[in-house]
Amino acid sequence: MKSTFRFFAALVFAASLIAACKPDPVDPDPTPVTPAPVTPGPVIPTGSAICINFNNVVGSNPLILDNVYRYVNLNGDSFNVQTYRYYISNISFTDNLGNTWYELESYHLIDAADTNSLKVYVDSMPAGTYTSIRFMVGVDSTRNVSGAQTGALDPVNGMFWTWSSGYIMAKFEGHSPSSTSGFNLVVYHIAGYAGQYAGQRWFTPTFNSATAIVTSNTVPVIHINSDLNEWFQTPNVMDFSSYSVVNAPDAISSGIADNYLDMFTVTSIQN
Amino acid sequence: MNRSDAIHRHAQDKLRRCGAFILRNIFAGRRIVFLFVVLFPTLFVWLIPGCTVDPDIPIETTAEQVKFYVPQGFPQPNYDFSMNPVTLDGFKLGRKLFYDPKLSRDNTVSCGFCHQQVSAFANTNHQVSHGVDGLLGTRNAPGLWNLAWHTTFMWDGGITHIELQPLGPITNPVEMDETIANVITKLNADAEYPGMFEAAFGNDTITTQRITQAIAQFQGLMISDDSKYDRVLRGGATFTQQEEFGLATFRSKCASCHTEPLFTDHLYHNNGLAPEPTIMDAGRMIITGNPADSMKFKTPSLRNIALTGPYMHDGRFTTISQCLDHYSGGNMYQSATLDPALSGGIPLTAQEKSDLTAFLMTLTDYTLINDPKFAEQ
Numbered sequence: 001m002k003s004t005f006r007f008f009a010a011l012v013f014a015a016s017l018i019a020a021c022k023p024d025p026v027d028p029d030p031t032p033v034t035p036a037p038v039t040p041g042p043v044i045p046t047g048s049a050i051c052i053n054f055n056n057v058v059g060s061n062p063l064i065l066d067n068v069y070r071y072v073n074l075n076g077d078s079f080n081v082q083t084y085r086y087y088i089s090n091i092s093f094t095d096n097l098g099n100t101w102y103e104l105e106s107y108h109l110i111d112a113a114d115t116n117s118l119k120v121y122v123d124s125m126p127a128g129t130y131t132s133i134r135f136m137v138g139v140d141s142t143r144n145v146s147g148a149q150t151g152a153l154d155p156v157n158g159m160f161w162t163w164s165s166g167y168i169m170a171k172f173e174g175h176s177p178s179s180t181s182g183f184n185l186v187v188y189h190i191a192g193y194a195g196q197y198a199g200q201r202w203f204t205p206t207f208n209s210a211t212a213i214v215t216s217n218t219v220p221v222i223h224i225n226s227d228l229n230e231w232f233q234t235p236n237v238m239d240f241s242s243y244s245v246v247n248a249p250d251a252i253s254s255g256i257a258d259n260y261l262d263m264f265t266v267t268s269i270q271n
Numbered sequence: 272m273n274r275s276d277a278i279h280r281h282a283q284d285k286l287r288r289c290g291a292f293i294l295r296n297i298f299a300g301r302r303i304v305f306l307f308v309v310l311f312p313t314l315f316v317w318l319i320p321g322c323t324v325d326p327d328i329p330i331e332t333t334a335e336q337v338k339f340y341v342p343q344g345f346p347q348p349n350y351d352f353s354m355n356p357v358t359l360d361g362f363k364l365g366r367k368l369f370y371d372p373k374l375s376r377d378n379t380v381s382c383g384f385c386h387q388q389v390s391a392f393a394n395t396n397h398q399v400s401h402g403v404d405g406l407l408g409t410r411n412a413p414g415l416w417n418l419a420w421h422t423t424f425m426w427d428g429g430i431t432h433i434e435l436q437p438l439g440p441i442t443n444p445v446e447m448d449e450t451i452a453n454v455i456t457k458l459n460a461d462a463e464y465p466g467m468f469e470a471a472f473g474n475d476t477i478t479t480q481r482i483t484q485a486i487a488q489f490q491g492l493m494i495s496d497d498s499k500y501d502r503v504l505r506g507g508a509t510f511t512q513q514e515e516f517g518l519a520t521f522r523s524k525c526a527s528c529h530t531e532p533l534f535t536d537h538l539y540h541n542n543g544l545a546p547e548p549t550i551m552d553a554g555r556m557i558i559t560g561n562p563a564d565s566m567k568f569k570t571p572s573l574r575n576i577a578l579t580g581p582y583m584h585d586g587r588f589t590t591i592s593q594c595l596d597h598y599s600g601g602n603m604y605q606s607a608t609l610d611p612a613l614s615g616g617i618p619l620t621a622q623e624k625s626d627l628t629a630f631l632m633t634l635t636d637y638t639l640i641n642d643p644k645f646a647e648q
Contacts, residue, residue, distance in 0.1 A: 147354075147434035148480040155438055156451040156479050162438040164429040164558050197560075250560055 047217040049123035050093065050130065052224060055267070056084055056112050059229045063112055069177065074233035077240040079176035079186060084112040084228055085159065086170035087152070088120060091135040095128040096211065107139065109152040109159065110226070121219075130212040133222065137260070138169030138200035144193035166191055169199040170260070172231060179244035186240050188231065190257050192249020199249060201257050205264040213271045221270040230263035231256055330643040337362040337488070337644070339419070342496035344504060344532050348419040350433050350491060357488045360470040362644075365489025367467065368482060370647040373457045374437075375447035377403050382437065382486070385412040385446075388645050391575035391636070392416065392493065398586035402446040409445075409550045411586035413571055414579040416495035416639060422537050426568045426584045429558040433491060434483040451479050458482070493645060495574050497638035500630075504532075510633065517630025520623045527612065528570045534634070539567035540610045543603030547585055554584070565608050577635045591631060595624045 056063035058071045058081070069078040087109055092102045103122050111117045143153060144166045159168045172188045179186050190199040205224060212220035232238040236255040246253050337359055339352045355361075368374065370383040385400050386392040392415035394400070400408035410426050424430040430439050440446040441454060458464040458477050465475035472481050502508035510518065521529075530536045539555040546552060546566060555564035568584040582588040588597065599619035603609060619627070639645070 145431055147432045148438075148483040150478055150480050154479050155435070156455065160438075162430075162435070162442045163425075165431040165435045248560060 043121070043123075045121055045123040045219060047219060048125050048127065048214060049121055049219045050125060050212055050214060051219055051221040052088075052091075052120040052122065052133075053221050054088075054110050054118045054120070054224055054226050056110075056118070056226050056228065059227065063228060065112055067175070069175075071229070073229060073238065073240070075178075075237050075239045077176045077178035079174050079178075079240065081112070081172070081174040081228065083171055083173035086110050086137050086226075087139050087159065087167065089136045089139055091120075091122055091133070093122075093125070093130040093212070094132045094134075095130050097128070099128070101125060101128075105151075106135075107143070107152040109157055125214050127215050128213075130214065130220075131207055132204060133207070133266075134202065134204045136200050136202050137257075138190075139167040139193065140200065141193040141198070143167075161191060166193045169201075169257070172228060176240040176244070178240040180241055181244040185244060187245045187247060188253075188256055189247040190253050191247070192253065195249070197249040197251060197254040199253060199257050201261055203261070203264050205266045207266055207269060210266070210269040211271075212269050218271065223267045223269070225265045225267050227263045227265070231260045234259060234262065332359065332363065332644040334359040337492055339492060340494070342494060342501070342532075345417075345496070346420065346533075349422050350419040350487070352419065352491065355434070355484045355487055357492065358471060360467065361472070361485050361488040362492065364464075364467045364471045365485035365487070366645070366648065367463075368486050369489050373461070374441055374449060374454055375403050376449040376453075379403055380447050382440070383647055385440075386415050388640055389578075390414065391495070391578045391640055393575075393579035395578070395580060398581050400440075400446060402443070403448045406445040406448075408443070409552055410584050411581060414575055415490055416493045416574060416636070417533055417572065418493065419491045420533055423569065427555050427558050428539060428569050433487045434480070436490075437483055437486050438479070454482065455479070489645075493639065495636040495639045498574065498636040499633040501532075501636075503633070511629070513626050513629040514633050516623075517626035517628070520619075520627050521630055524617050524619065524623075525573075525627070528610075529573050534573040535570040537570070539564060539569055540613075541566045541606065541608040542568070542583075543597070543605075543609050543613050543616075544583060544585075544587065545604040547587075550585070552585065563608060566606060567608060573631060574634045575636055575639070576631050578640065591628055592624065595619060595627060599624070 061071065063081060063084060064070065065081055065084070067080055069080050071081070072078050087107065089107045090102070091106045091108075092100050094100045106122075108120045109117060110120075139153065143149060148155065153167070155162065159171065160166070161168065168189045168191045170190045172186070174186050175184045176186045177184055181187075192199045207222075212222055214220060236259050238256065238259070243252060246256060337357050339357050341348060368382075369386075370381050372378045372381040372384070374381060380401075380403055385394045385397070387394055389395075394412045397412065399410055400412045402408060413426070418424075418433055418436075421433070422431070424433065424436040425439060430436045438451065441449050442451065455477050458468075464477065468477050468481055469475040471485060499508055499510075499514075503510050522531075528536050528538070528540060541554075544566075553565050555567040555569075556562060558564075576582075576591065580589055580591070582591070582594050588594050598613070598617045600616055603613055603616055605614070
């Protein structure tokens, strides 16, 4: 044991000598170099930014990913949720003077299974009092036809059709005893980036006269509820026994996208 | 100096250098040592692999050879290489990926498994594509060339970008059946790849985009512009009289879909093939959902046609003559989406068929299929 310790002590000493032989003119700090994390955590800005906090719910209940049939849609079908993911893109804010600010490279993947993804930080914003927000659910057609993308749009994220190029704008997967598909699966993939059944939708959930005040050292938080049950009602009531698998851009998928036009509600803004 | 000359000269240089080395040693008075230490072992090594090239003398690809260009008479390409500039390191990475079975679920099937250089990157042995676990696809692996000019890929045009194309076969359950995430994991664990990504892209981060851009650099360089047809058009060769007649027939009866110089209109047509009952391939309609696209498939380029059999989207014909018989015969499968130009077939006399075949033979690009930079290393 003692000799092992001596060996390592000698090794560390030798290593420090080697390191000492190579003075680094750029970084004189002797702090040991730590390897870069494989998946870096979110960068949390301390000012000039807005945080959008997406709170996924099903009706009045929090959204929980498990195998329990804890939810019921308007049609009366009970169901569970395995996957709930959607792209939030092309975010813009308008301030009380009427100026609109657009986020660059504005592509964010919200994934109910990844708590980090639920907080979207829109940074490098000018100071101001912002009174409204606008964003798209989905990915604009330009990025659908611009080759392999990176970040949130990396096809590795499982929101991309490899056999018929294009992004899945939003995705719900779960089970329902009403489903007639194998394993009682219910799979709704909303896709199609062009044409009459395109899956993108624009949203402008109201701030209800609240404001988000951005300064160089404050980051307001906009809390937005995202209600999965809205996928299945108004105007098109979805019956899981008739529509258990929707995975092509058609009238049904487009109808579901129309349904969820009212799924976002700003519940509060923290300044 | 054109490309084929450069390759031939390169090979000759190698032989000359090798010969000079042997002669120099023999005449330097070190004959005995040379015979035992160099020549005998060398001959022995040469005997084992028979006719294969000595692996110690690889034909190194140079930066000069990986420059993208637009051949004379070609339209502007669809893919913008300025967004993904070809570099020697990027090209070599793309080549390694193209020939690496690690891209498949069980590490058995590479891109090059179905796309073989000797067949102009088609597969002469397989009617439809073969995948992992001996699974069969439903369509015939096409040859690969002039891909930078294509607006869509696959027989149904489902893939809209050259960079996105490899993701199709990699994730297809009856082809390579692998996930993109797993491919990245395997490449990260490999001894060579991280360094190759660093050389090609500045650091060793492996992403979908870098994988597909490297493959695009490799595949996009597969330019076919040196067939006899091309050399005749450039003024360096002459057609025989029969080839000349064949070209005239081609231009009057085939070129509306197989448009020169790429020999495809990049569009989709129902060419009157009866659907295979076990597959019932709806073709383009699978992508668009539009019944008007039922049984339509993308017009394949006819370049290298002598090498790329079997023919048609499902590889049902093994010879060019069967294809010509189909187009000229009265057996067009009549359906609502049959191309109007084909409803009665295209009348062709025996002489015209013979002339057409002679012309089609001039579309073979031996430079492409012999270019060592596209070979598995």
